[in-house]
Amino acid sequence: MYNQPLSSIHPNAKIGNDVVIGPFVTIDDNVEIGDGTIIDSNASILSGARIGKNCHIHASAVVSGTPQDLKFKGEDSVAIIGDNTTIREFATIHRGTASKGKTVVGNNCLIMAYCHVAHDCVIGDHVIMSNSVQIAGEVVVGEWAVLGGGALIHQFTHIGSHVMLQGGSLVNKDLPPYCMAGRLPISYEGVNSIGLRRRGFTREQIYLIQDIYRALYLSNLNVSDALAKIEEEFPSSPERDNIINFVRGSNRGIVRMGI
Numbered sequence: 001m002y003n004q005p006l007s008s009i010h011p012n013a014k015i016g017n018d019v020v021i022g023p024f025v026t027i028d029d030n031v032e033i034g035d036g037t038i039i040d041s042n043a044s045i046l047s048g049a050r051i052g053k054n055c056h057i058h059a060s061a062v063v064s065g066t067p068q069d070l071k072f073k074g075e076d077s078v079a080i081i082g083d084n085t086t087i088r089e090f091a092t093i094h095r096g097t098a099s100k101g102k103t104v105v106g107n108n109c110l111i112m113a114y115c116h117v118a119h120d121c122v123i124g125d126h127v128i129m130s131n132s133v134q135i136a137g138e139v140v141v142g143e144w145a146v147l148g149g150g151a152l153i154h155q156f157t158h159i160g161s162h163v164m165l166q167g168g169s170l171v172n173k174d175l176p177p178y179c180m181a182g183r184l185p186i187s188y189e190g191v192n193s194i195g196l197r198r199r200g201f202t203r204e205q206i207y208l209i210q211d212i213y214r215a216l217y218l219s220n221l222n223v224s225d226a227l228a229k230i231e232e233e234f235p236s237s238p239e240r241d242n243i244i245n246f247v248r249g250s251n252r253g254i255v256r257m258g259i
Helices: 193-198 203-217 223-233 238-248
Strands: 049-051 062-065 078-081 092-094 102-105 179-182 187-191
Touching (some): 049 062, 203 238
Parallel strands (some): 062 092
């Protein structure tokens, strides 16, 4: 560890090998930082932070800040950051509350400047959040999702895996996996076929996903009947089952199709 003498590092913090700490960094008690992580100047790593290996926390970012939740009474909780994740300048990630006890950001994520991840959120692996994305409490974001700059995500919303979200979107409905979404109000805009191809999905898998969403959005059926139709007409597959389980489990309801 390169221990910057101008920083404030609590003696009980658990800091791994080859960690680089810049000047004016604050590292609290009850913090764990994995091997090879870099923490730039003025970053604050506060109580409850659990940072993985080979992460890069840029200047003035805050990890494991106190939740902005009036129900929070100082209970023990954590903010977990996976391996190989980058958190850019002035991003803020708050720790959990009694609701779930933890906020989680997965492996290989990129959280760009000025983003906010509130208490008790769960962010999957390989997620990209462009500048100034604001995520309210207890949101779930699936793996490989890409959230455009300035998007605002309502509390308790669920964003599925491989979603592409347009910048500036106001998200108050759940976004099913593999889809693109945008406009105002937030709407389904098709399948994220380019992103899926880049991640190794076959042409047949992408065609299947497109057919399933046609049945969901273009069959003039309500959601329950459309799901029954999908189960009847499409054999079980990881893609089909992922969509069905997501839609059935949606508490806020899924986005409608754009007009």
